[in-house]
Amino acid sequence: MTERVKVVTLGCEKNMVDSEIMSGLIHERGYQLVEQADDATVIIVNTCGFIDAAKEESVNTILDMAEYKQTGRLKALIVSGCLTQRYKQQLMDEMPEIDGIVGTGDFHHINTIVDEALNGKKPMKVGNPAFDYDQKLPRLVTTPRYTAYVKIAEGCDNACTFCSIPIMRGKFRSRSIESIVAEVELLASQGVREVSLIAQDSTNYGTDLYDAFMLPELLNRVSEVEGIAWVRLHYAYPGFFTDELIETIAVNPKICKYIDMPLQHSEDIILKRMRRPGRQQDARELINKIRTRIPDVALRTSIIVGFPGETEEDFNRLCDFVREIKFDRLGVFTYSSEEDTPAVRLPNHVPDDVKEWRSNTLMEIQRDVSKYNSSKYIGREIDVLVERYDGRSDVYIGRSEYDAPEIDGEVFISNCQAGIGEIQKVRVTHAYEFDMSGEGLS
Numbered sequence: 001m002t003e004r005v006k007v008v009t010l011g012c013e014k015n016m017v018d019s020e021i022m023s024g025l026i027h028e029r030g031y032q033l034v035e036q037a038d039d040a041t042v043i044i045v046n047t048c049g050f051i052d053a054a055k056e057e058s059v060n061t062i063l064d065m066a067e068y069k070q071t072g073r074l075k076a077l078i079v080s081g082c083l084t085q086r087y088k089q090q091l092m093d094e095m096p097e098i099d100g101i102v103g104t105g106d107f108h109h110i111n112t113i114v115d116e117a118l119n120g121k122k123p124m125k126v127g128n129p130a131f132d133y134d135q136k137l138p139r140l141v142t143t144p145r146y147t148a149y150v151k152i153a154e155g156c157d158n159a160c161t162f163c164s165i166p167i168m169r170g171k172f173r174s175r176s177i178e179s180i181v182a183e184v185e186l187l188a189s190q191g192v193r194e195v196s197l198i199a200q201d202s203t204n205y206g207t208d209l210y211d212a213f214m215l216p217e218l219l220n221r222v223s224e225v226e227g228i229a230w231v232r233l234h235y236a237y238p239g240f241f242t243d244e245l246i247e248t249i250a251v252n253p254k255i256c257k258y259i260d261m262p263l264q265h266s267e268d269i270i271l272k273r274m275r276r277p278g279r280q281q282d283a284r285e286l287i288n289k290i291r292t293r294i295p296d297v298a299l300r301t302s303i304i305v306g307f308p309g310e311t312e313e314d315f316n317r318l319c320d321f322v323r324e325i326k327f328d329r330l331g332v333f334t335y336s337s338e339e340d341t342p343a344v345r346l347p348n349h350v351p352d353d354v355k356e357w358r359s360n361t362l363m364e365i366q367r368d369v370s371k372y373n374s375s376k377y378i379g380r381e382i383d384v385l386v387e388r389y390d391g392r393s394d395v396y397i398g399r400s401e402y403d404a405p406e407i408d409g410e411v412f413i414s415n416c417q418a419g420i421g422e423i424q425k426v427r428v429t430h431a432y433e434f435d436m437s438g439e440g441l442s
Contacts, residue, residue: 002030002031002032003031003032003041003042003075003114003118004031004032004033004034004039004040004041004042004073005026005031005032005033005034005040005041005042005043005044005114006033006034006035006036006037006039006040006042006043006044007019007022007023007026007033007043007044007046008037008043008044008045008046008061008065009046009142010045010046010047010048010054010057010058010061010081011046011047011048011050011054011081011082012048012050013149013196013198013234014149014151014154014198014199014200015046015048015081015082016142016143016149017139017149017150017151017198018046018080018081018104018107019044019046019142020139020140020141020142021107021108021137021138021139022044022046022080022107022110023139023140023142024137024138024139024140025108025110025111025137025138026110026111026114027138027140028138029111029114031114033140037065037068037072037074038068038071038072038073039072039073040068040072040073040074041073041074041075041076042074042075042076042077042078042114042117042118043065043068043074043076043077043078044078044079044080044110044114045058045061045062045065045077045078045079045080045081046080046081046107047061047062047079047080047081047082047083047084048081048082048083049081049082049083049085049086049087049164049168050082050164050165050168050338051333051336051338052336052337052338053336055083058081058083059083059095062077062079062095062097062098063095063097065077066095066097066098069097075118076099076100076114076117076118077097077098077099077100077117078098078099078100078101078102078110078113078114078117079091079098079100079101079102080101080102080103080104080107080110081104081107082104082168082169084101084102084103084104084126085103085104085105085126085129085167085168085169086164086167086168088101088103088124088126092122092124099117099122100113100114100116100117100121100122100123100124101113101123101124101125101126102123102124102125102126103125103126103127103129104129104168104169104170105126105127105128105129105170106125106126106127108137109125112125113125128170129154129155129168129169129170139183141187141190141192143405144387144420144421145190145191145192145421146191146192146193146194146385146420146421146422147192147193147194147195147196147385147405148187148192148194148195148196149195149196149198150180150183150184150187150195150196150197150198150222151175151198151199152174152175152180152197152198152199152202152205152218153172153173153174153175153199153200153201153202153204153205154169154170154172154173154199154200155169155170155171155172155173155200156169156171156172156200156201157171157172157201157204158201158237158239158275158277159275160264160274160275160276161273161274161275161341161342161343161346162274162304162307162335162336162338162341162343163338163341164338164339164340164341165200167340167341169200172200172201172204172207172208173208173209174205174206174207174208174209174210174214176209177206177214177217177218177221180197180218180221180222181221181222181225184222184225184228185225188225188226188227188228189227191227191421192227192228193227193228193229193230193385193421193422193423194228194229194230194231194232194385195222195228195230195231195232196232196233196234196404196405197218197219197222197231197232197233197234198234198235199234199235200235201235201237201240202215202233202234202235202236202237203215203236203237203238203239203240203241203242203245204237204240205218206218207240213240213242213244213245215233215245215248216242216244216245216247216248219231219233219245219248219249219252219255220248220252223252223254223255228254229254229385229423230254230256230385230401231252231254231255231256232256232258232401232404233249233255233256233258233259233260234260234404235260235261235262236259236260236261237261237262237277238261238262238263238277238278238282238283238286239276239277239278240277241261241286241290243289246289246290246293246294247293249294249297250293250294256401256402257294257296257297257298257401257402258297258298258300258401258402258403258404259290259297259298259299259300260300260301260329260404261299261300261301262301262302263276263283263301263302263303264276264302264303264304265303265304265307265310265318266280266283266303266317266318266321266322267280267310267314267317267318268280269309269314270307270309270310270314273307273308273309273343273346274304274307274343275342280321284325287299287325297328298328298329298401298402298403299327299328299329300327300328300329300330300331300404300408301327301329301330301331302330302331302332302333303318303322303330303331303332303333303362304333304334304335305318305332305333305334305335305355305358305359305362306334306335306350306354306355306358306359307335307343307350308335308343308346308347308348308349308350309346309347309348310335310350310358315358318362319361319362319365322362322365322366322369323365323369326369326372326373327366327369328370328373328402329370329403329407329408330362330363330366330369330370331407332359332362332363332366333359334352334355334356334358334359335350335355337349367433370433370434371431371432371433374409374431374432374433374434374435374436375431376431377428377431377436378428378429378430378431379427379428380427380428381425381426381427381428381441382400382401382402382411382425382426382428382438383400383401383423383424383425383426384398384399384400384411384413384423384424384425384426384438385398385399385400385421385422385423386398386413386416386418386419386420386421386422386423386424387399387410387420387421388420389420390412393412394414395412395413395414395416395437396412396413396416396418396424396440397410397411397412397413398410398411398413398424399411400426400436408434409434409435409436410435410436411426411428411435411436411437411438412435412436412437412438413426413437413438413439413440414437414438414439414440415439415440416440417440417442418440424440424441425440425441426438426439426440426441427439427441
């Protein structure tokens, strides 16, 4: 009987790409991919291990999937991803439900792991997380047919004191431009219109491979691929944001006027403890430079509250910073102590209830900021990528170039004349805290 495989993905978009490659390899092997876990003879859980909540979700998911050995057809439970890279032996020792383990740098061996697990060998392949992304591997994209994520690099060399990514994903390493463009060309041939370029530190792209900041060149090359309408950039490290990159985003019409640039905090003393690049004045100058050259840019950032040593005064100044800068998009995270990171050893950890209060307070401030920012779109004509139809309200729903998949707002369209996966010109009539609505134009 052909094995039936279910892949469960947790965590970030980078993990999702890894799962899509594993799915492609499994399909190429001749196994059948299935949607329902109770129908699977093999389940692969691709885990996240970034913060405590993600680890807990990963462990709970592994245990939930293991129950299908009693209630379903499950013969082998494989665990992959960041959690296995970091806790391989602990997982194997403490969770007998697991039949095989594969790390972040070895997932291209998934078929061997599955075969050995089915033969009762309890395989564990977790080596140095250094994977060669120039390899030509099959990939089954799981996002809607018109949009896809493309990894441009893996790992990270930045030694932020709170972050365990280098432990789980290794040193920063870029893919070649040729490899990335070839993948985008393949995706475009399959109907993809929007590509989101992702890396832990995208602005550092090329420095290891070409000894130069090559992100502007890569953006231009990807935008030249026939069929691609939007090129979106994620996780732009502020320390390497060059004038050339700003100019490239400003002048290339296919590059979304959307910049996802995690700052993590505003206060110099916290940034220093985090070992982040520059200080608040540097961030202010960079933001001003970006907004001056790209007036219609949507700027997303992420902030960590409750970092060790963050005082009430630090937090109040952070709130003032967010009110003043008026980020178009903002994600707020509470600090999570990650073992083996320097921040764990810092003094004056903030109580959990204080961290939660600060997170909720900052998001309330951002709600007001978002509503203010959204109002500037009223009366404007914007392009919207149509994603679905809501029959109850008889409107189509999509995203503008200022909104990334899953994490940002949506646009509700009346009189839409474009199909799903196509771009519709919309005149915005109403703006809300995070969403907008408008009329489709012919």
